[in-house]
Amino acid sequence: MQLRSRLLKPAAALLLAAVTNAAAAAETTAAAQLEYWSAQAGTPGQAARGQAFFASKHGGEWSCASCHGTPPAREGRHATTGKSISPLAPAFNPRGFSDSARSDKWFRRNCKDVLNRECSAGEKADVLAYLLQLKP
Amino acid sequence: MYPLTAPTTAATPTPARARRRVIDDPMRMFHWLFASAFAGAYLSADSEHFRLLHVTLGYILAGLFAFRLAYGLFGPQQARLARLGGRLAGWRNWLHGLRHSGTINWRQGQNLLMALAIAALLLLTPFLVLSGYAVWQEWGLGLAGVDEDWLEELHELAANAFLAVVLGHLALILGLSLLRGTNQALPMLTGQVEGAGPSLVKKPRRWLAALLLIATLAYAAWAWLEAPHGLVPALSALSSPVTFL
Numbered sequence: 001m002q003l004r005s006r007l008l009k010p011a012a013a014l015l016l017a018a019v020t021n022a023a024a025a026a027e028t029t030a031a032a033q034l035e036y037w038s039a040q041a042g043t044p045g046q047a048a049r050g051q052a053f054f055a056s057k058h059g060g061e062w063s064c065a066s067c068h069g070t071p072p073a074r075e076g077r078h079a080t081t082g083k084s085i086s087p088l089a090p091a092f093n094p095r096g097f098s099d100s101a102r103s104d105k106w107f108r109r110n111c112k113d114v115l116n117r118e119c120s121a122g123e124k125a126d127v128l129a130y131l132l133q134l135k136p
Numbered sequence: 137m138y139p140l141t142a143p144t145t146a147a148t149p150t151p152a153r154a155r156r157r158v159i160d161d162p163m164r165m166f167h168w169l170f171a172s173a174f175a176g177a178y179l180s181a182d183s184e185h186f187r188l189l190h191v192t193l194g195y196i197l198a199g200l201f202a203f204r205l206a207y208g209l210f211g212p213q214q215a216r217l218a219r220l221g222g223r224l225a226g227w228r229n230w231l232h233g234l235r236h237s238g239t240i241n242w243r244q245g246q247n248l249l250m251a252l253a254i255a256a257l258l259l260l261t262p263f264l265v266l267s268g269y270a271v272w273q274e275w276g277l278g279l280a281g282v283d284e285d286w287l288e289e290l291h292e293l294a295a296n297a298f299l300a301v302v303l304g305h306l307a308l309i310l311g312l313s314l315l316r317g318t319n320q321a322l323p324m325l326t327g328q329v330e331g332a333g334p335s336l337v338k339k340p341r342r343w344l345a346a347l348l349l350i351a352t353l354a355y356a357a358w359a360w361l362e363a364p365h366g367l368v369p370a371l372s373a374l375s376s377p378v379t380f381l
Binding site: 061067078079080081082083099102109110112113 | 182183184185187188191274285363364365369
């Protein structure tokens with residue numbers, strides 16, 4: 001019994017850590033992230049450049065649009081699994097870009113999927129400018 | 137005497153080294169399939185190209201875990217989970233020995249650590265597999281006001297905890313190999329250790345190991361054919377039988 005509680009405690013702590021982490025949502029906006037990445041890049045994000053970036057394949061198999069659609073104002077479709085993906089443009093998805101850790105994570109993962117590298121601050125600023133421009 | 141039928145070299149037979157069987161075939165097959173599936177799943181976790189491969193490896197881990205539970209409940213003595221529990225319960229004796237005699241039983245301590253690593257991996261597996269399944273089924277989306285990412289975070293945490301224990305397990309094997317001067321990983325390949333004594337394993341049960349391998353490969357093949365673009369994008373041509381025929 002003693003042994004069992006010793007083994008279960010770390011598991012409970014693990015669960016708790018994940019749940020409390022989830023409580024930290026909605027701490028940012030797409031506009032705030034555009035501002036941040038523009039400052040990092042030293043130049044404001046440009047929607048037209050972002051649109052072109054979003055639609056090109058960059059030498060790989062996919063573009064951003066392969067999964068998120070063009071324009072990304074509707075639900076996207078995962079290119080390998082076929083699962084639906086919530087609209088990327090913040091005007092069509094209240095949860096879009098509301099958590100900086102989440103945005104960073106998916107920029108990192110998906111840029112590697114499309115470009116085989118991480119995106120630069122300027123590229124992120126351009127894409128955000130493009131996404132913010134999309135309105136219903 | 138005919139030289140052809142009675143070779144003279146037979147006069148000096150090499151004495152066979154004493155060996156005993158300690159790990160049966162299904163356990164070894166389970167171990168290597170489980171280790172490969174986890175390694176593959178960990179490596180394929182960060183890419184959307186490999187998402188279906190990752191999920192398939194997760195289902196394989198779940199299936200192998202179910203086999204391990206069944207084998208640990210109904211299998212032979214040496215594979216019983218109760219035996220693992222018994223080994224772990226030995227930590228009381230070990231502590232008792234440490235307190236009262238003041239000497240450290242190093243060997244027993246090392247064996248306890250190894251048993252602890254195995255138990256931790258088995259206990260983490262349901263967390264790992266179920267949290268992964270929940271992410272895949274997007275269960276988090278159904279909970280109003282709750283960030284769906286908490287499931288992903290839980291899954292990542294479980295995977296990293298699992299990896300940490302795996303690395304501890306490997307470090308322990310490497311350390312013990314150096315300390316004891318024998319390759320401690322070899323018994324998981326050969327099933328045997330050197331030395332005289334009774335074999336723990338009465339029957340090798342090769343057929344069950346073969347069955348486990350066939351079931352795993354059959355599932356993987358089925359998953360590959362079901363996937364619209366195969367499981368490994370670079371080899372996606374293989375998934376379309378039309379290109380072959």
